């Protein structure tokens with residue numbers, strides 16, 4: 628389903644005929660729209676999302692470049708925001724039976740292409756959404772309302788290696804593997820899903836300096852090293868700080884352990900389940916480490932990136 632290019636509106640077809648085009652990492656072409664690269668189905672979602680999404684002041688939006696830790700951030704946000712109704716130590720916690728991507732839908736894919744959320748206005752506040760959209764393509768209402776944006780960044784070397792593995796998992800079994808050198812060349816030129824990676828990060832970094840009350844800039848590496856501190860800061864940013872009692876009762880640690888790589892990746896749902904769009908849930912869990920790039924990069928690649 629990820630690869631299907633049917634059901635594309637005439638508006639989108641007309642637009643793509645005017646856009647720069649390049650070979651993507653999976654099978655479909657990528658098109659450059661507003662400076663960033665998208666496969667056609669995704670582009671349709673971007674247009675629809677830009678036109679229709681109405682943010683609320685109370686919305687929480689999680690933003691990443693692909694492979695920067697979206698799944699982890701989604702799990703953490705969902706567990707923090709819903710901790711009163713779904714205590715993290717409960718046996719029936721939704722994250723034990725649903726992949727985090729189901730709990731926090733992507734605006735431009737699950738909401739506006741797959742129509743997984745029939746009526747956004749019926750969702751109780753705070754609504755939790757995610758997106759990979761660059762600042763330049765965000766729906767205006769996200770920029771104009773007071774909604775709380777968290778941007779999770781990652782060392783581009785690790786993000787690149789993760790994306791290369793992911794793309795190879797999504798390629799049909801009968802097609803050949805995308806070689807590391809070819810993928811690296813594309814990544815450095817900016818031709819990658821929602822790339823150029825550098826422009827994506829830099830715009831959000833600038834936004835976080837200009838609008839620090841609304842945009843929280845976090846790094847995957849920080850979250851790995853100081854998870855407790857980061858989670859407490861996130862909860863404060865979302866105006867749901869942990870009380871002293873919660874801290875003393877171990878709620879912060881319980882959320883971290885519920886959302887840890889080891890726990891999530893070993894759940895049955897994440898070992899064998901699939902997203903409605905066809906991707907295997909296990910494709911979102913690989914190593915979950917900082918510095919895995921060092922096993923793949925030559926000195927020349929390191930200098931170039």
Ligand code: A3P
Pocket residue numbers: 691692693694695696697698699785788789790792886887888889891911912913914915916919
């Ligand atoms: P690696 O391929 O380096 O292992 P995204 O969620 O944005 O698609 O990013 C996927 C990356 O985050 C993968 O990185 C994946 O293993 C890692 N990841 C997934 N869940 C995680 C978790 N709970 N904690 C830490 N890393 C996680």
